[in-house]
Amino acid sequence: MTQMLAAKAGEITPAMRRVAEKEKVTPEFIREGVAAGTIVIPANINHKSLDPAGFGKGLRTKVNANIGTSTSFPDIDRELEKLKGVLEAKADAVMDLSTGGEIDRGRRRILEESTIAVGTVPIYQAFLENREKRGSMIEMSADDLFEVIERHCSDGVDFITVHCGVTLGILERIKNQSRITDIVSRGGSFLTGWMLHHGQENPLYEQYDRLLDLCLQYDVTLSLGDGLRPGCLADATDRAQIQELIVLGELVDRARERGVQAMVEGPGHVPLDQIAANVQVQKTLCKGAPFYVLGPLVTDIAPGYDHITAAIGGTVAAAAGADFLCYVTPSEHLGLPTLEDVREGIMASRLAAHAADLVKGIPGAMEWDREMARARKALNWEKQIELALDPQKAARLRRERNPGGHEACTMCGDFCAMKIVAQYMGKQPEYC
Incomplete structure (x- = not known):
């Protein structure tokens, strides 16, 4: 039984009690939020080392840190050192975005050593494996993708980012409007290339019930990714971004009906005066689902200081109701972050989260x-x-x-x- 199904049945699970203890609220408050879908507790049944945390309405604003190998730096030991730094810096979640080296082995090591929720983006590995097997990422089948997703779920990943809202209809719209940076999401770009090459609908959208089945089996939380998020201020809050958000709102409803926890990812580059409106639109369209934002960055001109631009945007977003901030490091847009970059990014986002929690009246x-x-x-x-x-x-x-x-x-x-x-x-x- 998933956390959501238990909550709907009136049951307070050990994870709910632990979250209530950490948040200084009652277990019943947590149960009601999980049942309604306004709080999620990413807690895969196979993640044995996890100390669960809650994300959502009425809770402390949480911070995520990204780590992971690349083709240029495939050494997993380097990323495990970063994981230690992430835990020491008191991030609330970590995402393994590995695209190089032994990806399965690295993910399993991270899950063994992480006491906080671990997230992944399975489509990265699915496309890379197909490039190795068939010589082209674009030859991936829907079954190939779902096999990798199940591998991540069975290993113990607590939440997965899936770009279910990138549909053929929305891609047609984005072709007919002028965007400076087009699509900056890696997962969104992979799916776009696959859909346009095959002339087929996004398998994550078309076979969404298959995805929900996997989440039910392992109690994995869906992080519905914003594959069409703006990559610069000029592209913020455009038709493609909002159209995708409408689709994600519909998918949140379907997840809740099945008893699967879901949160929604938000934009990356947004002018300061549009941030609160973005949060309000998401909360309305997605019926209060926890909102996970990348920054957002409030200017495009600060390479080397983007942890600061993200902290400014993150404070405004969280004060307006965003629940979960994805950190940005000083090396964003420049290169793979070092251990010190990771620490600086976490501290900047934690500062933003706390400043917002003061506004929201969070206990403590x-x-x-x-x-x-x-x-x-x-x-x-x-x-x-x-x-x-x-x-x-x-x-x-x-x-x-x-x-x-x-x-x-x-x-x-x-x-x-x-x-x-x-x-x-x-x-x-x-x-x-």
Whole structure:
């Protein structure tokens, strides 16, 4: 029985209890959200090391980190080191987007070592395997694709990104409108090439019930991918993007009817003033399904700083109701991220998520900031570092910039406002 089917039957599962404990809400609140489809708990029955988390309405905004091999860097050990960094940086989910080396072996190692939800995009592997077998990715059959999807599900993958909303009808529309960047989703581009070559409908759309059957068997959460997401600001919120979203809303309904959990992926590049509207449209068309956004990036001109552009957009999106932020690293648009890039991307997205949680009134969010304020007033550096979003970086900067162990920081020194006011007002700060 899937988490959703159990919730609909009135059952509170161990995973629901664990999510409630972590979120500081009641188990019944979680059960109701899972039953309604406004909360998902990606928890494959075969992912034995998982500590489940919830994504959706009324819960803390979650952050995903992407790792994975490429044809240029096929070493899985390098990606497992990144996984350790992802866990240390407290991301809530990780996606294995591997396209090089021993993909099956790498995925299984990641699932063994990951205590957080693991997602994949099975179509990457399906196309690559067909290139190796037949000399052309385009010769893939629907059965080839579903065989790879089942392999991922049986291995224990908690959520899969599937581009079910890229249909022949929508591709006809995109040909008749002017887009600067066309299709930037790898999965979306693979499917587009296959559909146009064969003149056949998207198998993930046409055989959607077959996909739902696999999800029911292993309790895999669908992440309905935005294959036509905008790749630049000029393409944002256009007809192709919205038409795909309408289709995804219909597919959410069908998943819920079968008892399969589903969330919906959102755009990547969106002007700041369009972000809230994008979230509202998704929530309306998809009836409150959890919304997973890539950034979104609010400008196209910042290679090297795209973790910042994504954090700006992510804050606005999450404050408007987005539930799940996919991180963007400083190397986005430039190359495969390093371990340090991964950490920087996670911290930027976690900062955006927390800023939004303050707005949304998520339990515990404001209390965290109040504790930090009290520690600052007391000049309690140990407590400030403990409470910091990134204690490791905060401790390093404190140590490097204050070598003499000054009571105040070296920016203000003897003129520390906190210290002066405390002395003259005779107030005893907390945490002393």
